[in-house]
Amino acid sequence: MHAEIIAVGTEILLGQIVNTNSAFLADKLADLGVNVFYQTVVGDNESRMLETIEIASKRNDLVILSGGLGPTEDDLTKQMVAKFLNEKLVENKDAMLKIENHFAQTGRKMTENNKLQALYIEGSVPIKNHAGMAVGDFYKGAACDFLLLPGPPNELKTMFNKEVEELLKQTYNLNSHLESKVLRFFGIGESKLVTELEDIINAQTNPTIAPYAKTNEVTLRITASATEGKSAEKLIGEMETNVLNRVGNYFYGYGDDNSLQNVVVTELIKNNLSISAAESLTAGLFQSTLAEVAGVSKVYPGGFVTYANAVKSDVLGIPTETIKKHGVVSESIAKQMAIQTQDKMKTDIAISFTGVAGPDELEGQKAGTVWIGLAFKDNPVVAKQFHFAGNRETIRQRSVLSGLKWIFDEINE
């Protein structure tokens, strides 16, 4: 089963928008076991669209087009596919009703053009658009099938997830019984992860494992199909144990839609541990990252941003002499910041960040030099030094994530 993805739109050709639709569709099709050997982008131009459709129809079982279903003169996808197939466009009653209602409700006048969005190719299956007005289209052809999807990413994704995935599974009998599980790692780069798992990766057949570098972290997707006598879940479980035996120190959680902050806040709530922070170079980024997680107010009352030395003295009560003596980017100041914050905020945990975000040096220390202090319950306060590479933003982000990972490790000690 071979499919080609054609994104239609001059904005993509001009580089005004990045083609995320093709990546989304390719990922979904890979999961369904459909081979995608080509992706193409073509502008809103009749002859070039027809040429692209013709080339694609010759080398594929299914051609998927995204974009060009809208109401403007530039939207030609439906018309060109119909022309190629020598079919007519007909009206979908549900879609037309939706368009008419929309204009009635908003009090705007419906122009003739808007009716275009309710048309579909005669003989095909119209596909409901839950997030917009242009109807989708699935046409079973003699040699090649066509799937037409809207261009706005939210409309495309919603239509795919709610309607198309099931339609493709049924039409092409794609029930592959593939299962997959995503493991998330922080503190190890993709190349090191691959090196650590090299023999496992080289020997993979079922399950397969695939590492992906994300911003500041790496994920590993384990995918398996059931074999005689073993379920996919069991195969994945065995592979997971293998992997975690090697790189378990860097592992923190599961799933595509997860994050270190999500896991840490969940554990804090589960363990009824409150937390606060005093931030210098990160300037609120740690606390702001915690607060991305709904429900954090159960364990997080607030904290300090002590950017200037005077504020470290005035607000946290760290004597000016101490800062002068040790330097502000030091083990001693990181510890004091954490202790004072734990005391003032009366929380179980307090974490502190002091360091050089760059680009300039500070007190003779290079950009990327960071001390993180951690007062964890009644344990003696500890500070660790880190050296991060990268620009100002990367240094601050990695500081925050390293702090989160340290807390995660302490909780799971």
Add this chain to the structure above:
Amino acid sequence: MHAEIIAVGTEILLGQIVNTNSAFLADKLADLGVNVFYQTVVGDNESRMLETIEIASKRNDLVILSGGLGPTEDDLTKQMVAKFLNEKLVENKDAMLKIENHFAQTGRKMTENNKLQALYIEGSVPIKNHAGMAVGDFYKGAACDFLLLPGPPNELKTMFNKEVEELLKQTYNLNSHLESKVLRFFGIGESKLVTELEDIINAQTNPTIAPYAKTNEVTLRITASATEGKSAEKLIGEMETNVLNRVGNYFYGYGDDNSLQNVVVTELIKNNLSISAAESLTAGLFQSTLAEVAGVSKVYPGGFVTYANAVKSDVLGIPTETIKKHGVVSESIAKQMAIQTQDKMKTDIAISFTGVAGPDELEGQKAGTVWIGLAFKDNPVVAKQFHFAGNRETIRQRSVLSGLKWIFDEINE
């Protein structure tokens, strides 16, 4: 002058990575006046690469391939283009020296495969890779030229900006004298901006204007070519005046690599105005956003994150009764938070954020209800209510940006 962009790589075909290289190249080529009618993605497969190269060479003057120049078995781009052209691969001495030095310095053993990265097509111009080891390639063919660029985005961008842009300009005489200027707006959506400027957009010829929706803001690119008697700069200036007469209230700055925080911090430093903040729902995001700008320490000493009511009382000294009486998401509390912070931090400006980030209601107020307080120098403290749509993250981001825009407006009053 027609060019096609071919991205080579199975990761893109499988949707594991988004094809940002093609968008970057398309944008650059549009600026240079080169027409891109097709973009293609093909995997690391010999016959499909040859087919793709052949189709592209027939319909273009220039075929640009990105990716597949690396040292692994999957990297086939150079070999396939050479095969198509019936040319040999030869060694580039500078690139080979760089590779040998790299392995000598890191103490790792160089494998035979790594030498592949120093090869280029005989008769072509090798292109220096400033950010990596694989050499690029520009081949002038009889019917069609070929440009080969590395796949890692930072290598591709650096090579294009430092080497390729000038090479293309000279080879194809692309000095189009196009000038462009980007205006940045906050607080207005793309569709409203387009409506406000509809007649200008419909009448555009030279200069052209193109709006782009970005996360939480909109930019407008004005592009002009010189005409007899008028420079491109003058044409752009006239258009800018026209545009700002309509939507100047939402304008804050210029340029593709700019941001509201950058403009605000620059103005604070220029006007020697210090700033601090007390944040509830934003939980440090405002301060962390300010601190993205290097040099902010000149005007920003630090501030508070007062997430829980108890911290608003204990740290900022707002009486518990006041909070109970007015509710925490209120004009009164926003004002108090700003005044107390201005007083405690001794800054010229203090800003406060209190509101409902969601997803749940708070004190009977809907998610998205936000009060921002501003104590600006000796002016009476003011608080404004906002209603933001979207999820938790969007509500917090728009709160921060609305605060920044308010400060921008006050400074430029």
